[in-house]
Amino acid sequence: MRLALVQEVQTAIPDCVVHAASNLETAVDLIAKIAFEMIVVDPGLPGHEPGSAKDRLKVIATLQELCPTAIHIVVTSADSQKEGEEFRKLGVAAYISKNHLRPRSMGAILDEIAENGFSIGLVHPLGMKSEIYHAALSGREQEVLASMLQTPSGISRRQVYEQLAERMNIDPASAERYYKRAKAKLLKYGHPPTAI
Amino acid sequence: MRLALVQEVQTAIPDCVVHAASNLETAVDLIAKIAFEMIVVDPGLPGHEPGSAKDRLKVIATLQELCPTAIHIVVTSADSQKEGEEFRKLGVAAYISKNHLRPRSMGAILDEIAENGFSIGLVHPLGMKSEIYHAALSGREQEVLASMLQTPSGISRRQVYEQLAERMNIDPASAERYYKRAKAKLLKYGHPPTAI
DNA sequence: ACTAATAGGGACGGCGCTGTCACTTACAGT
DNA sequence: ACTGTAAGTGACAGCGCCGTCCCTATTAGT
Numbered sequence: 001m002r003l004a005l006v007q008e009v010q011t012a013i014p015d016c017v018v019h020a021a022s023n024l025e026t027a028v029d030l031i032a033k034i035a036f037e038m039i040v041v042d043p044g045l046p047g048h049e050p051g052s053a054k055d056r057l058k059v060i061a062t063l064q065e066l067c068p069t070a071i072h073i074v075v076t077s078a079d080s081q082k083e084g085e086e087f088r089k090l091g092v093a094a095y096i097s098k099n100h101l102r103p104r105s106m107g108a109i110l111d112e113i114a115e116n117g118f119s120i121g122l123v124h125p126l127g128m129k130s131e132i133y134h135a136a137l138s139g140r141e142q143e144v145l146a147s148m149l150q151t152p153s154g155i156s157r158r159q160v161y162e163q164l165a166e167r168m169n170i171d172p173a174s175a176e177r178y179y180k181r182a183k184a185k186l187l188k189y190g191h192p193p194t195a196i
Numbered sequence: 197m198r199l200a201l202v203q204e205v206q207t208a209i210p211d212c213v214v215h216a217a218s219n220l221e222t223a224v225d226l227i228a229k230i231a232f233e234m235i236v237v238d239p240g241l242p243g244h245e246p247g248s249a250k251d252r253l254k255v256i257a258t259l260q261e262l263c264p265t266a267i268h269i270v271v272t273s274a275d276s277q278k279e280g281e282e283f284r285k286l287g288v289a290a291y292i293s294k295n296h297l298r299p300r301s302m303g304a305i306l307d308e309i310a311e312n313g314f315s316i317g318l319v320h321p322l323g324m325k326s327e328i329y330h331a332a333l334s335g336r337e338q339e340v341l342a343s344m345l346q347t348p349s350g351i352s353r354r355q356v357y358e359q360l361a362e363r364m365n366i367d368p369a370s371a372e373r374y375y376k377r378a379k380a381k382l383l384k385y386g387h388p389p390t391a392i
Numbered sequence: 393a394c395t396a397a398t399a400g401g402g403a404c405g406g407c408g409c410t411g412t413c414a415c416t417t418a419c420a421g422t
Numbered sequence: 423a424c425t426g427t428a429a430g431t432g433a434c435a436g437c438g439c440c441g442t443c444c445c446t447a448t449t450a451g452t
Contacts, residue, residue, distance in 0.1 A: 014331060021327075022327075077240065130222050131218075133216060135212050170442095334408075336410070337409095353429095414433085415432080421427105422424085
């Protein structure tokens with residue numbers, strides 16, 4: 001899970017060095033030794049009574065205090081508007097729900113911070129549809145297929161391709177190709193894309 | 197984060213189809229439609245009061261009830277020996293801490309289930325060392341380097357290579373090569389591997 | 393009948409990771 | 423002097439992903 005976050009960061013910031021810690025103490029040790037430019041933290045993980053809102057605040061406050069120059073980004077699973085506001089007051093630059101963090105979206109979050117000074121991404125209240133992942137599909141194929149399945153609401157495929165293309169920085173035609181390949185593979189292996 | 201788990205599963209079980217749900221309701225819908233062979237769930241995520249141990253139990257009990265034939269695996273961040281035992285009584289096949297779940301370790305977990313009927317992986321009480329990830333390193337390189345940095349305790353490098361080789365199903369010489377390449381890259385980009 | 397969108401594929405260059413094999417150098421103990 | 427262990431490099435085949443370009447049908451709208 002940590003590695004997944006690291007890779008998100010690395011995708012957003014090429015040629016960066018990331019240090020990771022599995023608990024708060026290790027993180028504090030690291031911060032004492034290294035001047036970080038950015039700190040990404042999940043206050044729900046360290047384990048000091050997972051449910052305690054106070055402890056969560058304290059974790060963030062501690063990190064802020066130890067390394068006030070860094071951009072602090074909170075990525076958590078138990079998100080709430082209220083906590084987001086509180087963290088913002090502490091100086092946190094972003095408050096992102098794990099449920100809201102999509103692949104390759106870290107870059108957009110950083111852009112938003114640069115523009116507005118703050119980025120908040122709570123979980124979608126209306127609940128996302130289920131996702132299907134087939135082992136035979138490559139990363140791009142899965143991504144495109146997922147996006148396509150999540151937008152059946154009368155929107156033209158063309159438009160979806162263009163959206164995807166913009167989000168991934170590729171050609172709309174390529175996005176289309178990915179979708180077609182994904183569908184072909186699913187058909188070949190006996191799992192029609194309409195299933196679910 | 198969900199995707200990371202999906203990929204872990206896909207690495208352990210080639211040619212599988214994975215359905216993912218961002219919340220409990222979606223999961224229940226899916227289970228009603230599809231006969232799953234395996235269900236991986238984090239009871240801390242759905243959001244019904246994250247800290248409530250009762251709700252966590254209820255989530256697992258619900259899934260067990262709806263799909264008793266599946267192998268149920270609990271992957272959670274707020275792990276405890278006690279909760280592990282409780283879940284085991286409910287029929288869960290594995291109780292794994294997110295902090296303990298290492299890349300490509302899902303296969304080993306499944307093996308253990310096949311052998312002992314249960315697998316438990318709690319967070320290491322002694323706390324892991326910090327990890328360093330350099331964007332220029334490939335996956336294997338990072339993995340090998342991390343493992344090497346985590347075992348400075350007088351163990352011969354040869355032995356570490358062999359351990360790695362066994363874990364990754366590759367040649368010990370290849371593991372050695374990965375370590376060397378990783379180190380070379382770090383030196384080249386100005387970050388000596390001894391830093392941290 | 394013409395046009396635009398949707399659908400299904402074939403082929404290809406580039407690129408990076410993976411996993412090997414092979415070669416050189418240095419330092420240690422015996 | 424000899425041998426085992428380590429470090430540091432070079433080269434290479436295989437493979438899959440990525441992103442394109444191009445080519446066909448079919449269907450629907452005008």
